[in-house]
Amino acid sequence: MSGTLAGRSVAITGMGLVTPAGSGVGENWERIVAGVPAAARDPELRGEEVDFSCRVPGFDADAMLGRRTAWKLDRFVQIALVAARQAVADSGLDSDAWDGARVGVVLGNSLGGTATFEKQHRTYYTEAPEDVSPLMIPMGMVNMVAGYVAMDQRIHGPSLVTATACASGASALGTARQWLTSGVCDVVLAGGTESAISPATLTGLSQMGALSHRMDDPAAASRPFAADRDGFVAAEGAAVLILERDDDARARGTRPYARITGYGASSDAYHATAPHPQGDGLARALRTALADAGVAPDEVAHVNAHGTSTPLNDRTEAQALYRVFGSRPAVTSTKGVTGHTLAAAGAIEAAYTALSLRYGVVPPTANVRDVDPQIEVDVVTGAARTVPMEVAVSTSLGFGGHNAALVLTAA
Template sequence: MSGVARGRGVAVTGMGLVTPAGIGVEENWRRVLSGVSAAATDPELKGEKVDISCRVPGFDPTAELGRRTAWKLDRFTQLAVVGARQAVADAALDTGSWDCTRVGVVIGNSLGGASTLEKQLRTYCAGTPEDVSALMIPMSMVNMVAGYVAMDLRIHGPSLVTATACASGASAIGTAREWLLSGLCDVVLAGGTESAISPGTLNGLSRMGALSGRTDDPGAASRPFAADRDGFVAGEGAAILVLERCADATARGARRYADIAGFSATSDAHHATAPHPRGEGLARALRAALDDAGVLPDEVEHVNAHGTSTPMNDLTEARALHSVLGAGAAVTSTKGVTGHTLAAAGAVEAAYTALSLYHGAIPPTANVQSLDPSIDVEIDVVTGSARHRPISVAASTSLGFGGHNAALVLTVAA
């Protein structure tokens, strides 16, 4: 079947981006097109084996949210609330006039308020349990981000959090799409958020061998698909998309960045933290998402890959992409710029994929001097500088610990 099944699509009509590439859509897009990494030495990780990270630059929660709101929210929730406000404004939606019972929220998250929990447990273990905050539990619970976004925007439809590790943001967008197509909601705020750059969390990731040890040159540490990659740089961020049925978006004259035409998810059932060596689960997810969208493999012109900069992921993903798409799609990993924003990554990268379709540009994969020769299949990795050309069909792929795979197919707005 050739051509996109438009009736199954939903439109991206607004975005909020609060990431290491900047605050706001325009700042993010400029930074990822530049291919300049956001990684830097992190003062809050001083003394740790891995002391580099990708943080959101210049984020002031008090200025963004006000002191009364900011103090009661963990940073992962602060980022999402700001992103949600941006997205609604970008979509030109009036929260005072919408039917709040027909609006939903679904946000991906994995580690919750890890920094808050770590800090409060240290307080408890120091022998001063009376100093533990009464807000420790609501600040650290993963579901609270959806609850607080709903409270902030007075949304009365369904709200939930998807937790599929680093595929969580993509899972949230896929879930939101089904809510819209089923008629459960008319508007859904969907995306992902994570902020778990704490000594305890990063030590755990480092012990697993997941993080780059290139601490003497943080700007070059994240290098997806490169021959000398050695792990990812942990990042934080949030991406929230406003999704509406295409017909509804057109009827209200909304700008459409792109359409989410297809989605699928699979499980490897292989290993707790390692992907299937041949990427079979991801390949099945991508094929099913293409079928859902009514798109043939050779119609896919661009893939924003998971591309973590770890030796295992990039080889596995390359094999999966080649097995489905061959070598025709231009592949990039924007994690070279943003680092790995964990549960937010699938949503951040879906937003960048939508922007690639909207602007006709593919960001480069940062820091790649030479591709890994052990990648035994041909894929077209975009390096050096952005490629500017019209794009009609693109995909975004995500993988997560636990063997979670998710694939989104996006098309240019009709």
């Protein structure tokens, strides 16, 4: 590598998506653009206060990974491994041939193997301590997803997990960009994963008042920015993006999906679970990301918002977006389709933002008939909108007051 690394563009050269919208880029984009919600009754939640979620459809870990691999992994690792394999194949890179010491992996996760812990906790109390699986700890630890992806893809560079709650996936992409621009790595597998749809976890979220209780119509329950929104729908999913310096991608003749040109992060330092009432932290993160990218607010044509469908988040996020951008950008939240994938959301939505830039299309915010009159941004509803765009932004917020913003530009 020659020349100054600082300031080089970072190209997204491969994607892997395993989400409630489908498996693979094509399935995901088709459903997201059509605005078809994924929420449905969940047999594993039967009898619970909230009995619906957004699951990855048709996911068969034994078939996709092999039974010998799948049985020792919690689902949050399984879906990440499949997404990572998709991404590497999509990029045209070969993990058998690359210099693994120059490749890194950074993935966001927040809750780890909750289903594994719940199952083994029941075993401990209802059977016997000696029946608890010796794999309980490695299956449950959040860092293991980065470790297993490194093993699977022969990666010997740095590997870690970012844990900034629902901003974790965006934090991972920002970290990966820093590794590339500083010369630590030549290729990074970056993204996020979460699969924490378990009775105890959803009960906790429900007790907080975070979940939608629209039991009569689960498919329509996630309705970001709507006047009648009442909470989010819990979801699972994973996204892994292959990131390379733009010069390196160009040298091997690859056309990127888009480029990540700016990243900003901040802390509200306000409340454990509620965002700052005026969205001050997110506004700071946005301005930092724009300055990092050298982009003016009026150059941003599209924002893929965090848009969880909770009363507090959507109102305060919209305030921050309006303060920074006014009403010009076309704003969407794809959580109307996917539900809220928690730590994976920032990575999944960055992938969707890159696809919007490639195709010049902003997906609709599903399930929204009437936008909250207190929300002044231009929320895309009803159908996808064709928008000429060169610059777009993806935002993420998390419990603990974490905020992250990514600036993406067309390739």
